[in-house]
Amino acid sequence: MANSFNSDLVSALAAIQNPPLDGKAAYGEYSTIRACLEAAKPVLSSYNLAVTQLVHTNPDRLVTRITHISGEFIEDGGIPLYCDNQTNPQKLMAAITYAKRNGMCAILGIAGEKDDDGQSATPPDQLPKAKRPKPAPPSKPAQPVVVDDIASTLEITPEQVANRYEAAQAPIEEKWANTAIAGFAKHKHMGEHNRWSSENKSSLDTIKTTYPQIYQRLLTAWKARKSELEGKADVI
DSSP states (O other): OHHHHHHHHHHHHHHOOOOOOOEEETTEEEOOHHHHHHHHHHHHHHTTEEEEEEEETTTTEEEEEEEETTSOEEEOSOEEOOOSOTTOHHHHHHHHHHHHHHHHHHHHTOOOBOOOTTOTTSOGGGSOOOOOOOOOOOOOOOOOOOHHHHHHHHTOOHHHHHHHHHHHHSOHHHHHHHHHHHHHTTOOSHHHHHHHHHHTHHHHHHHHHHOHHHHHHHHHHHHHHHHHHHSSOOOO
């Protein structure tokens, strides 16, 4: 009958499924003793097995036994019953219920609660500290850009960069003169060329007094265009 007992026990333990987590506590979800019994008893019965749990003393513990129809059985060493006041029925029954649930799950090889790696049973001050992410390395300060770097980026010569810089710093009169000189090429006859001089006489007088170099450049360009149009020089 020993072979029958071992065969039925192995088959039953292989067939029993984990009970549902139908209970909730501060540390999380767990399987109540009812859920454990409902998961175990039908399977055990189909293989001629039954489970019993009895309280023993000296020391106080709850022993879980699986008995075969042949009379063979297997039992654990008992789950200790910890109760600070055994004269209080509620506290005593809570300790017994807790031991019954854990003893049954252990001997049947089923899980009656979520595996939290023992954290719920560990004092908070003894839990491992969570790893903090490493701070990102400080960003490098922006490097000053020199003229040569600008020139290579824009694919122009340093001289061109310098000229553009000077143009950006020039007074508004310088920019106006550059626009005027560029516009001389669009004058098609001397009438148009002279009309421009008359219409801008006030501005030209101001530039002549304030920026003589700009005025001289304007005069030279105006005469050059006049020479192209007429073949002779004149003054503004």
